[in-house]
Amino acid sequence: xxxxxxxxxxxxxxxxxxxxxxxxxxxxxxxxxxxxxxxxxxxxxxxxxxxxxxxxxxxxxxxxxxxxxxxxxxxxxxxxxxxxxxxxxxxxxxxxxxxxxxxxxxxxxxxxxxxxxxxxxxxxxxxxxxxxxxxxxxxxxxxxxxxxxxxxxxxxxxxxxxxxxxxxxxxxxxxxxxxxxxxxxxxxxxxxxxxxxxxxxxxxxxxxxxxxxxxxxxxxxxxxxxxx
Amino acid sequence: xxxxxxxxxxxxxxxxxxxxxxxxxxxxxxxxxxxxxxxxxxxxxxxxxxxxxxxxxxxxxxxxxxxxxxxxxxxxxxxxxxxxxxxxxxxxxxxxxxxxxxxxxxxxxxxxxxxxxxxxxxxxxxxxxxxxxxxxxxxxxxxxxxxxxxxxxxxxxxxxxxxxxxxxxxxxxxxxxxxxxxxxxxxxxxxxxxxxxxxxxxxxxxxxxxxxxxxxxxxxxxxxxxxxxxxxxxxxxxxxxxxxxxxxxxxxxxxxxxxxxxxxxxxxxxxxxxxxxxxxxxxxxxxxxxxxxxxxxxxxxxxxxxxxxxxxxxxxxxxxxxxxxxxxxxxxxxxxxxxxxxxxxxxxxxxxxxxxxxxxxxxxxxxxxxxxxx
Ligand SMILES: Nc1ncnc2c1ncn2[C@@H]1O[C@H](COP(=O)(O)OP(=O)(O)OP(=O)(O)O)[C@@H](O)[C@H]1O
Ligand SMILES: [Mg+2]
Numbered sequence: 001x002x003x004x005x006x007x008x009x010x011x012x013x014x015x016x017x018x019x020x021x022x023x024x025x026x027x028x029x030x031x032x033x034x035x036x037x038x039x040x041x042x043x044x045x046x047x048x049x050x051x052x053x054x055x056x057x058x059x060x061x062x063x064x065x066x067x068x069x070x071x072x073x074x075x076x077x078x079x080x081x082x083x084x085x086x087x088x089x090x091x092x093x094x095x096x097x098x099x100x101x102x103x104x105x106x107x108x109x110x111x112x113x114x115x116x117x118x119x120x121x122x123x124x125x126x127x128x129x130x131x132x133x134x135x136x137x138x139x140x141x142x143x144x145x146x147x148x149x150x151x152x153x154x155x156x157x158x159x160x161x162x163x164x165x166x167x168x169x170x171x172x173x174x175x176x177x178x179x180x181x182x183x184x185x186x187x188x189x190x191x192x193x194x195x196x197x198x199x200x201x202x203x204x205x206x207x208x209x210x211x212x213x214x215x216x217x218x219x220x221x222x223x224x225x226x227x228x
Numbered sequence: 229x230x231x232x233x234x235x236x237x238x239x240x241x242x243x244x245x246x247x248x249x250x251x252x253x254x255x256x257x258x259x260x261x262x263x264x265x266x267x268x269x270x271x272x273x274x275x276x277x278x279x280x281x282x283x284x285x286x287x288x289x290x291x292x293x294x295x296x297x298x299x300x301x302x303x304x305x306x307x308x309x310x311x312x313x314x315x316x317x318x319x320x321x322x323x324x325x326x327x328x329x330x331x332x333x334x335x336x337x338x339x340x341x342x343x344x345x346x347x348x349x350x351x352x353x354x355x356x357x358x359x360x361x362x363x364x365x366x367x368x369x370x371x372x373x374x375x376x377x378x379x380x381x382x383x384x385x386x387x388x389x390x391x392x393x394x395x396x397x398x399x400x401x402x403x404x405x406x407x408x409x410x411x412x413x414x415x416x417x418x419x420x421x422x423x424x425x426x427x428x429x430x431x432x433x434x435x436x437x438x439x440x441x442x443x444x445x446x447x448x449x450x451x452x453x454x455x456x457x458x459x460x461x462x463x464x465x466x467x468x469x470x471x472x473x474x475x476x477x478x479x480x481x482x483x484x485x486x487x488x489x490x491x492x493x494x495x496x497x498x499x500x501x502x503x504x505x506x507x508x509x510x511x512x513x514x515x516x517x518x519x520x521x522x523x524x525x526x527x528x529x530x531x532x533x534x535x536x537x538x539x540x541x542x543x544x545x546x547x548x549x550x551x552x553x554x555x556x557x558x559x560x561x562x563x564x565x566x567x568x569x570x571x572x573x574x575x576x577x578x579x580x581x582x583x584x585x586x587x588x589x590x591x592x593x594x595x596x597x598x599x600x601x602x
Binding site: 124127129130131132134136137140144149151152223225226 | 340365397
């Protein structure tokens with residue numbers, strides 16, 4: 001097979017890095033999708049439920065806001081450990097890559113919710129007003145105005161969430177989640193193999209760059225606000 | 229073009245009354261405000277803001293009624309009551325007999341489809357093309373795709389934007405955006421169009437084009453238009469009737485021509501004075517003194533509301549009274565299709581001359597007002 005490390009690393013290590021990269025991508029992709037599925041409606045609700053808004057429910061908005069803030073202020077590594085019983089309940093086990101997806105999702109959802117809330121709040125209130133004047137229902141306003149108009153901002157928000165998840169996923173070695181971060185710590189730090197550490201960091205940098213570039217590109221395509 | 233007026237008292241003709249579009253004065257009201265008040269609870273305190281008080285106003289079917297007022301006068305609040313974006317605190321607002329203030333949300337949504345609205349900042353969706361923006365209210369109303377196409381295209385044609393159908397708002401000029409806004413407002417075939425400062429973000433020429441378009445849809449579709457503005461020029465250009473709002477109350481209301489010819493309220497006069505031709509040239513205004521004095525000339529404003537040419541009147545006044553009448557400024561305009569002139573003149577400032585001139589002018593049923601002395 002083509003040697004990705006140009007002979008700098010033993011083939012066995014290269015295989016480990018490839019495996020770890022796949023694990024990382026798997027964890028980030030699955031928790032990103034699940035986090036979005038939970039975070040999107042949550043974010044929409046947070047953005048539309050204050051007093052006088054489309055789905056005005058100030059109390060629920062306040063309570064959810066507190067929960068989201070609490071989840072977001074818990075350091076990720078503590079969250080991982082603290083929700084182990086929940087993880088076991090959901091994933092059937094508390095260790096391994098699949099188990100790691102649970103805390104990643106739990107951390108991603110409130111983060112994504114806040115990002116989506118911010119993206120939706122950026123939509124000009126005048127558009128909501130125009131849609132109401134047309135006779136749109138609150139759900140139609142969300143589906144036809146808020147989400148489509150916020151889509152470029154939502155794309156950037158999800159890009160940011162994916163990049164953050166790449167970082168978080170480095171910590172799930174603590175529950176045997178595997179992935180690049182885990183590899184870097186075990187080989188690079190515990191076994192004094194700085195070249196593995198360097199390789200892991202380089203792969204992560206490439207992944208982050210790739211995700212960000214792709215996200216920026218899509219967002220720019222979706223944005224029709226500038227003439228070009 | 230017009231016969232000169234003869235100034236002998238027995239021959240003085242009464243200028244024909246302003247043509248008031250009689251059909252329209254008789255038209256039934258389609259929007260009615262009945263003793264409407266709107267009170268807002270001010271944010272973060274118990275204080276209340278009375279945005280509107282005791283509003284009683286009828287908008288005749290097929291008319292363009294303009295509401296003019298300063299910032300904060302309550303214009304937006306007034307117009308938003310019509311489609312239920314705001315609810316009246318007391319009183320009733322009805323559209324075509326339907327009591328808007330009594331509808332629940334669902335019924336209100338259905339009713340809003342017969343009330344179009346356009347906005348100062350257009351409020352177009354940035355990620356929809358012109359076509360898709362116009363299609364939005366139809367999508368919301370659940371109109372099938374094929375029918376949407378058949379309805380949007382004639383609308384783009386009507387507003388003169390067929391060639392821009394696939395352009396995004398960012399690729400359109402302000403005037404073009406407002407045309408899309410108008411097409412969108414008309415998509416559900418409303419009976420009433422509400423316009424909240426629709427030309428305030430546009431330059432004067434574009435403003436005129438948009439106002440002409442409003443006139444066109446008003447007459448071609450027999451659409452009633454309620455528009456709000458802070459510019460008398462807009463009222464002058466399109467409104468059949470005008471209501472002046474100040475501090476949440478309607479202080480004057482009537483046919484545009486009558487209000488221009490004989491404004492009753494100070495607020496109305498001050499709006500009128502902002503129109504070119506209605507106010508004094510600034511250098512003269514600066515020198516103007518309120519009281520007469522030896523050697524000062526009196527400055528008069530004479531308003532012509534008939535179809536009579538102005539010059540013979542002045543020259544005859546001048547000849548018969550043997551006074552020098554000096555024309556400072558003259559403008560003849562058209563309001564609601566009838567000629568309307570304002571002439572500012574100066575005459576010698578002694579009390580006898582001034583009262584003779586004013587008397588002579590008033591005997592012609594034209595109005596003369598002493599603005600001051602220079
Ligand atoms: N939602 C609201 N809550 C509290 N006060 C309000 C609200 N909306 C309007 N007001 C107040 O009601 C008054 C009338 O406001 P409105 O927006 O109708 O004025 P306007 O004539 O449209 O002014 P402008 O020309 O600046 O748009 C103002 O004093 C305003 O502060
Ligand atoms: Mg306003």
